[in-house]
Amino acid sequence: MSSRANKPDTQADIELRHCIASKPPKSFIMKAGAGSGKTTSLIKGLSAVIQIHGDNLRRTRQRVACITYTDIAAGEIWRDVGSDPLVHVSTIHSFMWLLAKPFQKDIRDWVSARITEKIRGIEEKQASYGPRVQQRTKDKDARDIVRLRRQLERISDVKTFRYGTGSKYGKGILGHDDILKLGTYLICERPLFQTLLARQFPFVFVDESQDTTAEVVDALKLAQRDSGAPFCLGFFGDPMQRIYVTGSGLVEPESDWVDIPKPENYRCSLKVLSLANAIRRDGDDLVQVPGKRLNKEGIITSTPEGSAHLFILPADNSRDVNLSLVRQWMATNTGDDLWCPGSDDQNRVKLLVIVHQMAAKRLGFGELYSALNSKAPSAFKDGFLDGTAWPLSPFMKFLVPIAIANHSGHQLEVMRLLRTYSPQLEDAAVAAAKISDRLKSLGKLVASITAGVFGESNTTIGDLLRLVYNTELLLLDPRLTSYLDPSAVIEVQETPVQDENDEDEQEEDESEKEFMAMQAFLSCPANQLLAYQNYIMERSPFWTQQGIKGAEFERVLVVLDDAESTHSQFSYEKYLRLKEPSDRDIENLKAGLETTIDRTRRLFYVSCTRALKDLAVILFTENPSRAEPVLRQLNLFESDSIHTLSALQE
Numbered sequence: 001m002s003s004r005a006n007k008p009d010t011q012a013d014i015e016l017r018h019c020i021a022s023k024p025p026k027s028f029i030m031k032a033g034a035g036s037g038k039t040t041s042l043i044k045g046l047s048a049v050i051q052i053h054g055d056n057l058r059r060t061r062q063r064v065a066c067i068t069y070t071d072i073a074a075g076e077i078w079r080d081v082g083s084d085p086l087v088h089v090s091t092i093h094s095f096m097w098l099l100a101k102p103f104q105k106d107i108r109d110w111v112s113a114r115i116t117e118k119i120r121g122i123e124e125k126q127a128s129y130g131p132r133v134q135q136r137t138k139d140k141d142a143r144d145i146v147r148l149r150r151q152l153e154r155i156s157d158v159k160t161f162r163y164g165t166g167s168k169y170g171k172g173i174l175g176h177d178d179i180l181k182l183g184t185y186l187i188c189e190r191p192l193f194q195t196l197l198a199r200q201f202p203f204v205f206v207d208e209s210q211d212t213t214a215e216v217v218d219a220l221k222l223a224q225r226d227s228g229a230p231f232c233l234g235f236f237g238d239p240m241q242r243i244y245v246t247g248s249g250l251v252e253p254e255s256d257w258v259d260i261p262k263p264e265n266y267r268c269s270l271k272v273l274s275l276a277n278a279i280r281r282d283g284d285d286l287v288q289v290p291g292k293r294l295n296k297e298g299i300i301t302s303t304p305e306g307s308a309h310l311f312i313l314p315a316d317n318s319r320d321v322n323l324s325l326v327r328q329w330m331a332t333n334t335g336d337d338l339w340c341p342g343s344d345d346q347n348r349v350k351l352l353v354i355v356h357q358m359a360a361k362r363l364g365f366g367e368l369y370s371a372l373n374s375k376a377p378s379a380f381k382d383g384f385l386d387g388t389a390w391p392l393s394p395f396m397k398f399l400v401p402i403a404i405a406n407h408s409g410h411q412l413e414v415m416r417l418l419r420t421y422s423p424q425l426e427d428a429a430v431a432a433a434k435i436s437d438r439l440k441s442l443g444k445l446v447a448s449i450t451a452g453v454f455g456e457s458n459t460t461i462g463d464l465l466r467l468v469y470n471t472e473l474l475l476l477d478p479r480l481t482s483y484l485d486p487s488a489v490i491e492v493q494e495t496p497v498q499d500e501n502d503e504d505e506q507e508e509d510e511s512e513k514e515f516m517a518m519q520a521f522l523s524c525p526a527n528q529l530l531a532y533q534n535y536i537m538e539r540s541p542f543w544t545q546q547g548i549k550g551a552e553f554e555r556v557l558v559v560l561d562d563a564e565s566t567h568s569q570f571s572y573e574k575y576l577r578l579k580e581p582s583d584r585d586i587e588n589l590k591a592g593l594e595t596t597i598d599r600t601r602r603l604f605y606v607s608c609t610r611a612l613k614d615l616a617v618i619l620f621t622e623n624p625s626r627a628e629p630v631l632r633q634l635n636l637f638e639s640d641s642i643h644t645l646s647a648l649q650e
Ligand SMILES: Nc1ncnc2c1ncn2[C@@H]1O[C@H](COP(=O)(O)OP(=O)(O)OP(=O)(O)O)[C@@H](O)[C@H]1O
Pocket: 007, 008, 009, 010, 032, 033, 034, 035, 036, 037, 038, 039, 040, 041, 238, 241, 265, 266, 267, 291, 292, 293, 294, 549, 550, 551, 552, 609
């Protein structure tokens, strides 16, 4: 078993084991801060289930389910429990599909109802078109209705429904969103389904519960209460680390559940932990204490002192120079030369930043940024920060990775991606064609994609998508295909690049915004995707959530820069009280809803708590001398750890 499972037991681990060993087992929540070892406890919990109930589970052909946020996390946890077949680790989508798959008749009924609901939605929209709705939006809606009606007619011909990357109802394929809707519907509306869930999986543990949707949390709670079979449900999460708007945040325990606290922090140095506690002070006031650390010989070692510095610097075109100066300063003052830039820079300092217009231009994806930010619907802006916006997702998961693999000659990885995502390599498709011809044509396709992504041809994003669509290399999201339909005339226009404050902006027709954004997106040079993906994987604070579990780094540099930012979700200046809250923030605050400030605090918390030892935060702001006293008053950073430009020039 892994090193995580072998960590010394904490009080929380002991309580968790009690819950699992109780007769019947007790459901629980474990709410704990960053670096508290939630994932470690989860793995220990899974091991405890195997140890205590393994024989019984094997006999009754039952398993324990562990739901994670990403496939990457699922893989890591699965390895951590020694790849034990009693444990089923997967994302919520795969889990829901595993349960729903045998209910083909219910799925068919649900899909028909879903298409009808979509048609009705568009019809209602058509009935209330205002004078500002443009003809092209009307045309697109009309086309969508025709397509949906056609799909509705074909439903009766579908033999079996399956789970794919994007929904294609007429072919019996359901995408991510539909799987979640279907799964929660079946749990809530079909009592038999609840019983089946509890009988197959008498233990279900949910990791990162703060980012699990409220609908899923409620459905699982309902099954736990009403299934009539013993069912132990456990949620592991931290509301302060919720970064997705759809996340449930804090999961409230039911009255007979156990609330397991876990106050330790095993990750951060003392100074970083003190900042983390200060950030939470005006959030939910959870306080962490340094956990007892043992060295290899099992002897208690002290938590490193570390450092947490704030640099308040001008938001001007000397940003890059000043960023280097901060790194030099950190190297000198922490005695750690790895703070200095070097050829292996990615391994030295973890730089976390929400990119803005100017930075995107410098990094080589300025047009892509404009397309999905300036005047774009807010779903695009938010999904741009972590690569999950629906226009981007085929590129993030398949097209860019396959181009990179092909470009670097990793043919095994090319094949793995094709097998995972392409309907062209599914059994039925392969049986219908001569395999050597199929592989040859796939090879050509992959070469064209690679040339496009690497800027070796004058390809646009639209060209790539149309290639994929016409050759059925990948199943695309229907929202995307409706822009690739040959009858959809996309005229290329200049996209306005000026910034705007979404919150204060007049309500504009969302479809029109989407249309404009898609138009600009499809005409972007395809090679900008490579630069963008690089940013997402290396510098985006969101990737720490999407990527490896418990991402942690020795040296972390967090850059706060609201300049030219087009998303209304986050504002460091508002969070740090350098800018007044908007009317919308005040309204939300009064209504007890979350504000930009709450969201920004959480993002700041997640970013800072990645640091194992030393942390530098740079705030680029218009007027550093006005900002300095405000920041000192906030008592987030220690007074002698707050610096201005003069410190760098000494
Ligand atoms: N009981 C323990 N004793 C010593 N070290 C531990 C213990 N539990 C966890 N750790 C270490 O603490 C660090 C954080 O653990 P883990 O990733 O499980 O925390 P987490 O709460 O899931 O983190 P986050 O929510 O911030 O991503 C890891 O380096 C892990 O090895």
